[in-house]
Amino acid sequence: xxxxxxxxxxxxxxxxxxxxxxxxxxxxxxxxxxxxxxxxxxxxxxxxxxxxxxxxxxxxxxxxxxxxxxxxxxxxxxxxxxxxxxxxxxxxxxxxxxxxxxxxxxxxxxxxxxxxxxxxxxxxxxxxxxxxxxxxxxxxxxxxxxxxxxxxxxxxxxxxxxxxxxxxxxxxxxxxxxxxxxxxxxxxxxxxxxxxxxxxxxxxxxxxxxxxxxxxxxxxxxxxxxxxxxxxxxxxxxxxxxxxxxxxxxxxxxxxxxxxxxxxxxxxxxxxxxxxxxxxxxxxxxxxxxxxxxxxxxxxxxxxxxxxxxxxxxxxxxx
Amino acid sequence: xxxxxxxxxxxxxxxxxxxxxxxxxxxxxxxxxxxxxxxxxxxxxxxxxxxxxxxxxxxxxx
Amino acid sequence: xxxxxxxxxxxxxxxxxxxxxxxxxxxxxxxxxxxxxxxxxxxxxxxxxxxxxxxxxxxxxxxxxxxxxxxxxxxxxxxxxxxxxxxxxxxxxxxxxxxxxxxxxxxxxxxxxxxxxxxxxxxxxxxxxxxxxxxxxxxxxxxxxxxxxxxxxxxxxxxxxxxxxxxxxxxxxxxxxxxxxxxxxxxxxxxxxxxxxxxxxxxxxxxxxxxxxxxxxxxxxxxxxxxxxxxxxxxxxxxxxxxxxxxxxxxxxxxxxxxxxxxxxxxxxxxxxxxxxxxxxxxxxxxxxxxxxxxxxxxxxxxxxxxxxxxxx
Numbered sequence: 001x002x003x004x005x006x007x008x009x010x011x012x013x014x015x016x017x018x019x020x021x022x023x024x025x026x027x028x029x030x031x032x033x034x035x036x037x038x039x040x041x042x043x044x045x046x047x048x049x050x051x052x053x054x055x056x057x058x059x060x061x062x063x064x065x066x067x068x069x070x071x072x073x074x075x076x077x078x079x080x081x082x083x084x085x086x087x088x089x090x091x092x093x094x095x096x097x098x099x100x101x102x103x104x105x106x107x108x109x110x111x112x113x114x115x116x117x118x119x120x121x122x123x124x125x126x127x128x129x130x131x132x133x134x135x136x137x138x139x140x141x142x143x144x145x146x147x148x149x150x151x152x153x154x155x156x157x158x159x160x161x162x163x164x165x166x167x168x169x170x171x172x173x174x175x176x177x178x179x180x181x182x183x184x185x186x187x188x189x190x191x192x193x194x195x196x197x198x199x200x201x202x203x204x205x206x207x208x209x210x211x212x213x214x215x216x217x218x219x220x221x222x223x224x225x226x227x228x229x230x231x232x233x234x235x236x237x238x239x240x241x242x243x244x245x246x247x248x249x250x251x252x253x254x255x256x257x258x259x260x261x262x263x264x265x266x267x268x269x270x271x272x273x274x275x276x277x278x279x280x281x282x283x284x285x286x287x288x289x290x291x292x293x294x295x296x297x298x299x300x301x302x303x304x305x306x307x308x309x310x311x312x313x314x315x316x317x318x319x
Numbered sequence: 320x321x322x323x324x325x326x327x328x329x330x331x332x333x334x335x336x337x338x339x340x341x342x343x344x345x346x347x348x349x350x351x352x353x354x355x356x357x358x359x360x361x362x363x364x365x366x367x368x369x370x371x372x373x374x375x376x377x378x379x380x381x
Numbered sequence: 382x383x384x385x386x387x388x389x390x391x392x393x394x395x396x397x398x399x400x401x402x403x404x405x406x407x408x409x410x411x412x413x414x415x416x417x418x419x420x421x422x423x424x425x426x427x428x429x430x431x432x433x434x435x436x437x438x439x440x441x442x443x444x445x446x447x448x449x450x451x452x453x454x455x456x457x458x459x460x461x462x463x464x465x466x467x468x469x470x471x472x473x474x475x476x477x478x479x480x481x482x483x484x485x486x487x488x489x490x491x492x493x494x495x496x497x498x499x500x501x502x503x504x505x506x507x508x509x510x511x512x513x514x515x516x517x518x519x520x521x522x523x524x525x526x527x528x529x530x531x532x533x534x535x536x537x538x539x540x541x542x543x544x545x546x547x548x549x550x551x552x553x554x555x556x557x558x559x560x561x562x563x564x565x566x567x568x569x570x571x572x573x574x575x576x577x578x579x580x581x582x583x584x585x586x587x588x589x590x591x592x593x594x595x596x597x598x599x600x601x602x603x604x605x606x607x608x609x610x611x612x613x614x615x616x617x618x619x620x621x622x623x624x625x626x627x628x629x630x631x632x633x634x635x636x637x638x639x640x641x642x643x644x645x646x647x648x649x650x651x652x653x654x655x656x657x658x659x660x661x662x663x664x665x666x667x668x669x670x671x672x673x674x675x676x677x678x679x680x681x682x683x684x685x686x687x688x689x690x691x692x693x694x
Contacts (some may be wrong), residue, residue: 030517033598037513041506041569042525048566049532052543059543066546085360094359098351115405121390123399131680133406135413138676142629142644143665147416150658156428158415171430193409201684205692243688254536257629261648275538275630282542283634295539297363301350304343304370306534307377310527311336313691 053299060293067286080293090294092269093277099184100191100259100273101252105245107192112199113241117233119200120207130204134197141194145261148190152176152262177263183271187259191252199244206240207233239316246309250302274298335376342369416669419662427658441475442659444468446485446650446667450477485664488646492668494557495642496625499564503621504614506565507572512602514573515580516588526574530689533570537630545635555636563631568621571689575620578690579613580606616682619675626672643668 060081063074084090115133119126136144151158152175160171176186210233218228256275259265265272265280278298282291326334346366349358390398419427421438450472453461461478464470472479513519514526544563545554553559583606591601607614633645647664651657676683684692 030598034513034517034519037509038519038525041510041529041573044506044562044566044569045529045532048544048563049535049540052540052547053535055543055546056539066542081363085363086356088356091356091359094351095353098353101351111405115402118398118402121395121398123395123402125399126402127680129402129406131677133402133409134680134683135673135676136409138623138627138672139669140627140629140644140672142627142633143647143668146648146661147665148412150419150656150661151412151415153428156430156432158412158432161430161432193412196409198687202688202692205684240692243691247688250534254538256536256538257644261629275536278536278538279634282538283545288542288546292542295536295542298536299539300363300367300370301347302534302536303531304366304373305347306531307370307373307527308340308343309534310530311340313689316688317691 056292056295059289060296062289064289065286066288080290084294093272093274097273103188104191104252105248108196108199111196113203115200116203116207119204136194137197141258142261145258148262152186178267180267180270183263183267187262187271195248202240202244203237206237210236243312243316246312250305330379332376332379332381335379339369339373339376416662417666419659420666422659424659441471442663444471445657445660446663447483448479449481449483451480453478488641488643491640492626492642495560496622498561499568499625500618500621502565503568503572504618507569507576510573511576511580515577529570529573533567541631541634555638555640557640560640564625568624572617572621574689575617576613579610583609616679619679620686623672
């Protein structure tokens, strides 16, 4: 195939199915194989994802309660949406989510980029260290969250002891998870501990995608290191960073497992993220219709962010 | 800027996707901002419009 | 003046970078080290102040993890036969008697069954779909691929509401089959995207040669593409397995007994009076260790896995 010159679309089509080859293909046609191969996946996703989604949309217009399935179903129109979107308490949980989202992204980008930048110095043992640093992000958030409650114990916990050791503030004088002012930060710390490696890995890929000759050219132009960093390194890594931020943003917007085991939404609703609130409405208060509407609001937001994410994904793929 | 408007008028994918992205981002910010309840109330509508728009315009020609 | 290179960092900057990264690594691994070491502490050692770094190791945590116990009075203990093995001895020394095995073993086994079951299914279906997407003209390909990916982004709690109702109708709640199907539904998007990337990298010429040699399309897929994609399939499988292994939200909402996996179970481990931290740590260690090992095995493909195959390094 090497000898064929660059061709018109028609030529390429002809080459894709040479007659000798087409004759040799026995059995099913490519078209039917394609369908047979794709269909089971699509069917499964329709059954596990799309059908339930449509059901949720339907329920969101009713006052259905899953613990009383035999009560007559009443159509309430858009009232569920109206109730949620004008409720200051729901708004409050969105702000708790925003606090968590903003600060986790802030610290993870800062630390993740810095680490990637340092690891990119290619010092001895950087591969091994990268692998070890990555470990936390692959672990079960539930089990990790549960264990961090132990680390956060006042008096006996490792974190409180470390704080006392470094700053001299007595370990028993504060409780990270029990205090209204500290709990929102406690969950930020654990999430940052867990997911900084994620941002780091993606930034590292971005840094390694920058060809050396660009820097060599800049050296010849006598551009300062500082200038090189801001005019070359940062713009080249930015698409990768966007990818990491969007993905972490989506994940933390729907955060449930880690935080539910750390604080369960407390103390006093300060760490009540939207998913935790949704779980309470749906599976503790059993307001199924109402929580379906809530779920749709979260879902549309995530779906919108996911479309941007896929766009960013394709952009990076082209590199 | 005028290229952007021309692209919109010619139903090109790029500028329309950009517009949809901005709407989605705006909706998300409105959903989580701590300043005004009324912005929170209309955030869902903005995100929904942006998302639906994104799905439609991603089928426009480049 | 030595040869100067624009791209090779100086020895001093390497040393500084190495030191800072080492520092971060030590801090970040400390909680993990603490989990593992707490599993080998006795109850009093685990909650001592200041926290004990040096302690005499004990397997009490592991014994507690696998047994249910009750407190016994000294008189009762006196009437008991002498301890038959070291497990009885550890328990009786604390004034307790074993009443039976705990449910940790069962829950761990559930995690294994559901993890492997859903991984197998998602790899099986995912490989077929990925091959079709990679090699054939599928109508609406981009839309289907986006649709497949977007299903993974859905908030689990939002999905759990209708799944809960659906499973209740179908009798699938708290069953292994139900959880396997659900996790397959979530994992299949990752499997399709990752595997499509791996299959895209296999030159089409191999199959075309096989087709010319008289293979059917299906034989070419089985005998040429599958062996070539083996590494990709293996690393995708590990990613799916880790997801199913770690999953908590669906597990806690949709299972309660027979099909409950380990993540919702471990936080509920309590000893005789209060949370039994050595036992929790022992359970966490046994549960997290396989993932750590898999992560190290997977290190070359990690980046691909977390970006759905977009970034290949």
